[in-house]
Amino acid sequence: MALPKAKEDATATRLAGLSLPADAGWSRAAREDALARLQAQGVPQRRDEYWRFTNPSAFTAPEVAEAPSRDLPDEIPLGAEADRLTVVFTDGVFDPDASDALEGEGMEIARLAGAPDIHWARDLYGTLEARGQDPVDRPLAALNTAFATDGVLIRVSGKVTRPVSIVYRHRDARSDVLLHHVIRIDADAALTLVEAGPAGARSNIVIEADIAQGGAFHHVRDQGREHDRSATTAGFARLGEAAVYKSFTLSANGALTRNEHVIECLGNGGIAHVAGAAIGDAAAHPFHHDDTVFITHDALDCESRQVFKKVLKNGAVGVFQGKILVREGAQKTDGYQISQSLLLDEDSQFLAKPELEIYADDVACSHGSTTGAIDEEALFYLRSRGVPEGPATDLLVLAFLAEALDEIDDPDIAGVLRDQLSGWLSRHATR
Amino acid sequence: MTDQTTLRDKAKESVDRETVDAVAQLSGAYKHGWNTEIEMDFAPKGLTEDIVRLISERNEEPEWMLEWRLEAFRRWQTLKEPDWSMLKYAPVDYQEQYYYAKPASMKEKPKSLDDVDPKLLETYAKLGIPLKEQMVLAGVEGAEAAPSEAKDSERKVAVDAVFDSVSVGTTFKKELEKAGVIFCSISEAIREHPELVRKYLGSVVPASDNYFATLNSAVFSDGSFVYIPEGVRCPMELSTYFRINAENTGQFERTLIICDKQAYVSYLEGCTAPMRDTNQLHAAVVEIVALEDAEVKYSTVQNWYPGDENGKGGIYNFVTKRADCRGDRSKVSWTQVETGSALTWKYPSCILRGDDSQGEFYSIAITNNWQQADTGTKMIHLGKRTRSRIVSKGISAGHAQNTYRGLVSMHPKAKDSRNYTQCDSLLIGSTCGAHTVPYIEVKNNSSRVEHEATTSKVDEDQLFYCRQRGMDEEEAVALVVNGFCKEVLQALPMEFAMEAQQLVAISLEGSVG
Numbered sequence: 001m002a003l004p005k006a007k008e009d010a011t012a013t014r015l016a017g018l019s020l021p022a023d024a025g026w027s028r029a030a031r032e033d034a035l036a037r038l039q040a041q042g043v044p045q046r047r048d049e050y051w052r053f054t055n056p057s058a059f060t061a062p063e064v065a066e067a068p069s070r071d072l073p074d075e076i077p078l079g080a081e082a083d084r085l086t087v088v089f090t091d092g093v094f095d096p097d098a099s100d101a102l103e104g105e106g107m108e109i110a111r112l113a114g115a116p117d118i119h120w121a122r123d124l125y126g127t128l129e130a131r132g133q134d135p136v137d138r139p140l141a142a143l144n145t146a147f148a149t150d151g152v153l154i155r156v157s158g159k160v161t162r163p164v165s166i167v168y169r170h171r172d173a174r175s176d177v178l179l180h181h182v183i184r185i186d187a188d189a190a191l192t193l194v195e196a197g198p199a200g201a202r203s204n205i206v207i208e209a210d211i212a213q214g215g216a217f218h219h220v221r222d223q224g225r226e227h228d229r230s231a232t233t234a235g236f237a238r239l240g241e242a243a244v245y246k247s248f249t250l251s252a253n254g255a256l257t258r259n260e261h262v263i264e265c266l267g268n269g270g271i272a273h274v275a276g277a278a279i280g281d282a283a284a285h286p287f288h289h290d291d292t293v294f295i296t297h298d299a300l301d302c303e304s305r306q307v308f309k310k311v312l313k314n315g316a317v318g319v320f321q322g323k324i325l326v327r328e329g330a331q332k333t334d335g336y337q338i339s340q341s342l343l344l345d346e347d348s349q350f351l352a353k354p355e356l357e358i359y360a361d362d363v364a365c366s367h368g369s370t371t372g373a374i375d376e377e378a379l380f381y382l383r384s385r386g387v388p389e390g391p392a393t394d395l396l397v398l399a400f401l402a403e404a405l406d407e408i409d410d411p412d413i414a415g416v417l418r419d420q421l422s423g424w425l426s427r428h429a430t431r
Numbered sequence: 432m433t434d435q436t437t438l439r440d441k442a443k444e445s446v447d448r449e450t451v452d453a454v455a456q457l458s459g460a461y462k463h464g465w466n467t468e469i470e471m472d473f474a475p476k477g478l479t480e481d482i483v484r485l486i487s488e489r490n491e492e493p494e495w496m497l498e499w500r501l502e503a504f505r506r507w508q509t510l511k512e513p514d515w516s517m518l519k520y521a522p523v524d525y526q527e528q529y530y531y532a533k534p535a536s537m538k539e540k541p542k543s544l545d546d547v548d549p550k551l552l553e554t555y556a557k558l559g560i561p562l563k564e565q566m567v568l569a570g571v572e573g574a575e576a577a578p579s580e581a582k583d584s585e586r587k588v589a590v591d592a593v594f595d596s597v598s599v600g601t602t603f604k605k606e607l608e609k610a611g612v613i614f615c616s617i618s619e620a621i622r623e624h625p626e627l628v629r630k631y632l633g634s635v636v637p638a639s640d641n642y643f644a645t646l647n648s649a650v651f652s653d654g655s656f657v658y659i660p661e662g663v664r665c666p667m668e669l670s671t672y673f674r675i676n677a678e679n680t681g682q683f684e685r686t687l688i689i690c691d692k693q694a695y696v697s698y699l700e701g702c703t704a705p706m707r708d709t710n711q712l713h714a715a716v717v718e719i720v721a722l723e724d725a726e727v728k729y730s731t732v733q734n735w736y737p738g739d740e741n742g743k744g745g746i747y748n749f750v751t752k753r754a755d756c757r758g759d760r761s762k763v764s765w766t767q768v769e770t771g772s773a774l775t776w777k778y779p780s781c782i783l784r785g786d787d788s789q790g791e792f793y794s795i796a797i798t799n800n801w802q803q804a805d806t807g808t809k810m811i812h813l814g815k816r817t818r819s820r821i822v823s824k825g826i827s828a829g830h831a832q833n834t835y836r837g838l839v840s841m842h843p844k845a846k847d848s849r850n851y852t853q854c855d856s857l858l859i860g861s862t863c864g865a866h867t868v869p870y871i872e873v874k875n876n877s878s879r880v881e882h883e884a885t886t887s888k889v890d891e892d893q894l895f896y897c898r899q900r901g902m903d904e905e906e907a908v909a910l911v912v913n914g915f916c917k918e919v920l921q922a923l924p925m926e927f928a929m930e931a932q933q934l935v936a937i938s939l940e941g942s943v944g
Contacts, residue, residue: 049515328862343876346843352871354882357517361858361888369871372879 007042014043014060018147026117030126034145037130041137050136053319053351054290058230058256059140059204067201067228067255069170076419078196078222078250079165081412085109087152090169091200092177094150098167106158106189112151112180121153121182128208128236132262136294141234141260144206148180154193156215157186168197170226175200181207185215185243192410193217198224198254199231207235211243213267219247220413222420223254227285230256241267241299248408250417251278251289252424258290265295265302265330275307275407279397279421281428282348283314290319291339297330297363304334309404310341311397312348313428322367323355330360337367342374342400344393394425474531480504482530483649489531490618490652493625503638503648510642516805517834517866518774520710523747528712530650530683589614591655591671603667610666612696613658617685620656627658631689635718635755635782643714643749643776647683651716654684659694659725668924670699673715686717690725692758697728699927710738710773714749723758723785728766730927734934735771742801742830745773752779756788756814764791765808766922768931770938773802778836780809783817783845790819793922795931797912797938798831798863807837807869812845812878821852824916828859828939834866841878848878856886857915859908859939909936 003011015038020031043060044051058065079086087109088098094111102109110118112125126145132138152166166181177200185191189212199205211217223231231254237245251257263272272295280287295304310318320339341350354367374396382392398421408414474485483504487497512523589603591614607614613624621628638648655671673684690696700717713735719727729752738745748771754763765779781790792808810819819839827833835854856865867884889911897907913920913935920928 331861341873343873346846346875346877348876350871350873352869352882354867354869354871354884356856356867356884356886357864358856358858358866358886359862359864361861361863363858363886363888365886367867367882367884369869369882370880371871371873373876 003042007045010045010060011039011042013062014143017062020146021113021149023114025115026122027112027125031146033130034126034142037133038139038142038146041133041139041142043139043143044137050292050321052353053321054256054258054288056140056258058202059232059258064174064176064202065228065230066173067226067230068173069198070226072225076416077167078220078413078416079167079194081416083162084165084194085162086165086167088167088169089150089177089179089199091172091175092149092179092203095169104160104162104164106160107154107156107191109164110153112153112182113149115153118153120155120184124182124184124208124210125180128210128238129206129234131238131264132234132236132294138234138260138262140204140232141206141236144178144180144204144234148178148206151180151182153182154191155184155186156189156191158189160189160191163192163194165194165196168195168199168203168224170198170200170224170229173201175202177203177205179203179205181205183207183209183217185209185211185217187212188214190216191218193219194413195219195221196224197222198226198229201229203229203231205231205233207233209235209237209245211237211239211245213241213243215240216244217246218409220408220410221247221249222417223249223251223257225253225424227253228255230254232258232260234260234262237261237263237272239263239265239267239270239272242269243267244271246273246407246409247275248404249276250420251276252420253280253285253287254289255286256288258292261293261295263295263304265297265299265304268300268302270299270302271304272302273305273307273407275305275404277309277401277404277421278318279311279401279424280316280318281313282316287312287316288319289317291322293322294325295323295335296325296327297333297335298327299330301332302330302334304336305407306337306339307404307407308339309401310350311344311401312341312350313344315347317348318350320352320354320369323357324365324367326358326360326363326365328359331362333360333363333365335363335365338403339369340400341371342397343371344374390429394422397425398422472533473529476529477526478528478530478650486531486650486652489533490621492618492621495629496621499633499638500649503645504650506639507642507645507649510645512642516776516836517832517868518776518803518805520747520774520803523710523712525646531652589667589669591616591669606666611660611663612665613656614669615656617651617654617656617687620687624656624658627689628656628687631718631720632687633718635720635753636716636751641751644716644751647685647714647716647751651683651685654686654715656686657688657696657698659690659696661691662693663691664694665696668697668699670701672701682713682715684715686715688717688719688727688729690719690721690727692722693724695726697924698730699924700729700731701734710745710747712747712749713772715751717750717752717779719754719763721754721756721758721761721763721788724760725758726762727754728764729754729779730923731767731769732927732931732934733767733769733771733775737771737802738773738800740800740829742773745802746771747774748772748777749774750777752777753782754780754790755782756785756790758788759785759814760787761785762789762791764793764922766793766919767795768919768923768927768934769794769796769804769806770934772804775804775806777806778808780811781819782811782813783819784813786814787816788814789817791922792819792821792823793919794823795826795916795919795935796824796833797826797935798828798833799938799940800829800831802831804832805834805836807835809838810840810850811838812841812848812850815844815846815848817845817848819850821850821854822918823854824919825854825856825865826859826912826915826939827856827863827865830862832864832866834868835884836868838870838872839880839882840872841874841880843874846875846877850878850880852882854884855915856884857912858886858888905940909939912939
């Protein structure tokens with residue numbers, strides 16, 4: 001079907017400044033396919049149902065809006081709490097001086113740019129992204145597959161002694177970042193991956209994770225504290241039998257964030273948990289945060305959880321679109337989804353579309369969504385015990401976010417993120 | 432034997448009989464699937480401006496009404512059929528439908544029951560409507576004036592029956608007039624009360640609202656009109672009975688209910704259609720206006736022909752229902768039991784404009800065999816301290832697909848408002864589907880919105896318990912499902928609740944084993 005004129009024009013404008021990397025090598029075929037997908041879909045526009053609550057124009061504009069970087073020496077960055085194999089990208093460009101040597105026990109690790117013909121990655125690159133295009137178009141992910149300039153390729157087959165940390169640094173106020181990571185967890189292997197920092201003024205990051213039987217992939221992400229940046233991410237995961245996928249994202253500040261997760265449980269007994277905590281104050285800078293999750297159950301006995309919490313202040317906007325799809329025959333599915341938001345003032349907004357689509361009868365699926373202000377009774381209780389209003393509010397906000405943070409298995413990582421949230425609350429004193 | 436034991440025996444006997452009846456019902460298929468061979472007066476097939484003019488002419492409408500229809504028709508021609516629902520169906524050929532069909536015997540009013548086409552009478556008798564009412568429904572002159580058979584002490588329901596395209600009669604008119612209530616067909620209201628119709632028609636669902644509402648605005652042939660004056664509590668329940676009889680005929684009725692300040696009305700709507708191999712179109716619009724302190728309770732038992740067990744035939748039901756709670760402290764409650772239709776596309780909604788106004792939506796949607804339902808509600812909170820409550824129970828069996836789709840919107844000015852939504856889905860069998868698509872938009876922080884949804888199968892323990900007490904599997908499922916629906920069934924007026932309870936059992940016939 002031909003695209004509407006406006007969409008066709010917007011797509012041509014976005015593509016005008018882009019070209020497939022000259023040294024694409026083994027990934028060229030996948031990139032060409034992705035470009036064809038993108039051209040057939042067109043770039044997202046506000047009128048698209050999937051972008052009902054979030055305006056995608058900042059992601060599709062040919063020019064990057066100015067977003068100055070900030071130095072934040074006051075905080076321990078995520079990843080520094082343990083010994084990790086660190087890979088650094090500054091404005092999307094690999095920084096060899098700041099990075100560790102790309103080698104580690106139990107895994108193969110390489111960069112996407114200039115990688116020799118890596119057979120395992122060749123079969124995966126763009127594959128999960130392409131699978132994730134049905135039933136909903138994800139043109140920004142296709143754009144990423146086609147034009148990604150770099151990324152990290154990790155295959156885990158044995159025992160990993162140093163977990164991997166990808167650190168993003170932002171310096172250039174107009175940087176436009178396109179990174180694409182591919183993770184392959186072999187049978188019974190495990191990896192923890194940490195991503196930290198704002199990737200650039202505008203960033204589009206895709207992770208494809210293929211987890212074989214009994215494998216486990218733990219992913220924790222901290223999107224930094226910058227105000228004006230716009231970021232879109234898409235995590236595509238495919239789970240084999242008894243595979244485990246756990247992902248948590250912390251977002252504080254940010255003019256525009258859209259984090260998508262597309263997860264397929266294809267083997268029996270798989271476990272997929274995605275969680276997120278977002279906190280924003282739109283008093284001085286805009287804050288719009290969108291979590292969009294699509295989990296497909298296509299095997300027996302799988303468990304999925306979606307836990308998303310948002311704290312919104314001074315006109316901040318939170319969005320949650322979550323879906324559990326249980327295919328015919330995916331019996332004994334246990335699907336759970338909760339999206340909650342705390343509106344700290346009259347101007348903030350929460351927009352949600354929590355969906356279930358179920359074609360099997362022996363399942364237990366539920367979702368809940370609540371929105372409201374701080375519980376006045378809980379606040380009154382704390383104040384009656386002598387806690388001043390500000391700290392009492394902060395305490396309740398942290399308690400509200402705790403359910404999402406509880407999804408992080410590693411207590412050290414959870415501790416770092418909790419400290420960051422406390423710091424944020426003290427800087428944005430409530431009332 | 433004491434009186435008490437006699438009583439208990441009697442009660443037991445009646446319960447036993449009900450059970451026997453229910454089982455007998457279970458073995459039957461669609462109850463209202465017969466069709467009446469009746470001579471009909473059709474307009475030519477297809478949809479053109481001339482057809483719109485013809486409908487308007489047959490209803491003896493004033494010029495402004497024709498203009499309103501034509502404008503809607505021209506707009507409809509520029510619109511595209513919506514494709515966002517979860518319904519999958521072959522495209523409807525709008526030119527293959529009849530847009531106007533009227534029993535031929537209605538051309539001139541019959542003088543007595545003897546002149547009435549006996550087939551028409553038979554139709555109403557089969558539907559269980561009493562003789563006195565049959566007379567009125569058959570359009571016998573002077574029948575309304577004859578003393579009512581019903582004793583004053585009995586519970587009375589005034590009926591407006593719509594047969595294919597036209598309203599064939601309204602009962603209890605005189606009695607309602609005494610109370611100042613206007614209850615008549617919309618075509619009559621356009622002629623007799625143009626000032627009210629002009630003021631309110633299209634004020635809740637504008638002619639440009641959506642594809643099906645626009646189509647309805649152009650071609651609606653009849654429907655009901657209700658006006659409850661200020662301070663009046665309508666003395667009886669009002670009811671409309673819709674029946675599609677003729678083949679390839681679309682039914683496009685339009686209902687307009689105006690409840691003035693401090694007034695109250697309870698309104699019931701029932702629908703049936705004969706079994707046909709081809710799909711038939713039904714695109715209705717219902718508009719409700721509730722002024723200050725008014726309360727409207729609107730109950731529907733929708734039992735259009737659902738198609739056979741292979742998914743052949745059945746009604747395509749595309750309905751736009753909306754209530755405008757215009758006045759402060761007004762209240763509108765929608766209760767629906769959707770068991771029929773091959774396709775259901777229906778979202779009875781409330782615009783909570785007045786401060787402290789309330790909206791309620793109670794729904795049971797049952798789909799079996801190849802039925803598809805995409806139904807739910809919209810609660811638009813505009814006024815301060817407005818409250819809404821949504822309870823939706825979806826039951827899916829066979830190869831059916833059942834979707835709840837809803838919107839709860841809290842506008843920035845709707846301070847201190849409240850919504851509670853509960854959507855539960857029950858799956859019977861492994862080849863059906865149950866889906867939930869809620870939209871939640873909260874734009875102020877003093878309001879609270881809660882949404883919960885669950886999907887599960889019929890509880891094995893409950894089934895086991897029933898079977899162990901001697902029920903067969905189908906009965907046990909029907910009982911468990913009735914329990915699952917209890918919250919909604921309780922919101923229905925009593926007669927409807929009984930019918931609905933039986934329908935729940937019948938609709939699930941053949942879904943087990």
